Amino acid sequence: MVVGSMISQIELVLNELPESEKKVAEYILANAKEVMHMTIHDLATKAEASSAAVVRFCRSLGIDGFPALKIRLSAEVENTPHVGYFDVESNETVHSIIDKMLSNTILTFQNTASQLDAQSIEQAVSLLQQAEVIYVYGIGASFIIAEDAAQKWLRLGKNVYAISDRHLLAAAMATKSENAVFWGISYSGETREVIQLIKRAKEQGIKTISLTRPGNNKLSQLADVSLFTSRAPEAQLRSAATSSRFAQLFVLDIVFSAYASAQHDFTVEQLAKTRKMIEILYD
Known part of the structure; x- marks a missing residue:
């Protein structure tokens, strides 16, 4: 680490x-x-x-x-000079808010990097490489991360499902469970809907990955591979939620980059194909 x-x-x-x-x-x-x-x-x-x-x-x-x-x-x-997390206060200047958000973001990345285990990243990449189907799920802001994951691996030719309706996602897992991976995303690791789905996935023999904050939580305990972000501070406004979202995206980008690096030429080729197809839409 x-x-x-x-x-x-x-x-x-x-x-x-x-x-x-x-x-x-x-x-x-x-x-x-x-x-x-x-x-x-x-x-x-x-x-x-x-x-x-x-x-x-x-x-x-x-x-x-x-x-x-x-x-x-x-x-x-x-x-290293000590830098803290800062919440936005009443009637702050824009310059002050910029400084605080920058400090929060830098510290979020540093703390998340300190939580990451290279072996766990490699295990997650291996599961994703072997998977024919990838299911990604989160609630609220975590679903934004799920959609970003789907967009990334879709561009590499993977069959990826990021569906906000958990009933539909459960139905998809029931019909396509062989060589599949379920990736559950929840900052707390205690989101009921995500835990329900990871249990269903395991019942179907689907390999599982979790992305949560560090510490004991149900989701990480259930997953075959557990990835962790930093802990976001308690905050009155949305700076904590922003920090946790940045941390989740940071981990997602690391996993994707490791995945792409492991099959570099293929990744470059696939991204070029999808870029060309998208450019045609603007002709």
């Missing part, structure tokens, strides 16, 4: 952590430089928690142990 904003990730999950892990998180946020030189027992003592709580906290962040956490903290504290 690449290095993202560790401090920001801790801030975003802080209120969702169990009390013992929250103590660890709060101490790290207040004493990041000191923590880089501590043992796990030192941190547990200072945070008035246990060594086991420190281990669980690292797992909650998707990090393989306390030494890895210290490496991430060191890279950030010593080399």
Whole structure:
């Protein structure tokens, strides 16, 4: 994994952590430089928690142990200025809004990159390469991502279904399930309709991919391959929803680029064909 904003990730999950892990998180946020030189027992003592709580906290962040956490903290504290998520406030200037949205977008990409696992990306690409049919589904803003996925793989000659009516999508899966993939998209990972469809897909023997925020959620637990974005902050306006949408598109573009790179010449040829066909429509 690449290095993202560790401090920001801790801030975003802080209120969702169990009390013992929250103590660890709060101490790290207040004493990041000191923590880089501590043992796990030192941190547990200072945070008035246990060594086991420190281990669980690292797992909650998707990090393989306390030494890895210290490496991430060191890279950030010593080399990277802290940049936060910002919500839009009343009567802000356009320049201020531009700066905030830029900061949010950059941090969203950094944090999402830190959550991505190359092996999971490769597994998703492999499933999509083998699939004769791809079903993509999401609700609300996540359906926009599903439509973008359909547009991408359709241009490469894949049979792709991104249907907003889950009943129709379920019917399609029932009739064409062999060598198929279902890709469920839900930021929370708890969207009832998406979970219903991934269960139906698995009953049909269809391979499954999920795209959710990190952490334990039903959708990622059910999927054969789980992909994660960064956590969007709580916000009064739509900046959080914007951040999660950018993160989902970012992951989608990475998967598509990896897919295209694996069969580069074929991809270039297919895109040229579709571009030529579209240009004819404007003649």
